[in-house]
Amino acid sequence: SARGQAFALFNTFDDFGRGLGPVFVSALIVNMGGRQPAFNVGVLGWMMCGVVNLLIFFTVKRDEENVQAQVSAQLTQGTGGAAD
Numbered sequence: 001s002a003r004g005q006a007f008a009l010f011n012t013f014d015d016f017g018r019g020l021g022p023v024f025v026s027a028l029i030v031n032m033g034g035r036q037p038a039f040n041v042g043v044l045g046w047m048m049c050g051v052v053n054l055l056i057f058f059t060v061k062r063d064e065e066n067v068q069a070q071v072s073a074q075l076t077q078g079t080g081g082a083a084d
Contacts, residue, residue, distance in 0.1 A: 025039070025042060
């Protein structure tokens with residue numbers, strides 16, 4: 001169920017990006033006096049997201065190990081986590 005919720009949240013933000021992205025870019029073009037400075041700001045945003053994704057890369061293995069340990073502990077206790 002958590003994976004379904006995460007996917008739904010992803011789709012929501014993806015749809016917002018598709019709808020509001022062009023609005024933000026056109027506002028940047030008007031306010032910054034041209035396409036090149038506006039798209040430079042857009043590319044800078046992509047670069048910041050890339051840095052965040054790179055930092056997340058370094059935590060994935062530890063996060064997966066933590067999740068596996070929690071699942072194993074729940075199965076050992078016999079709860080199975082079905083009530084969560």
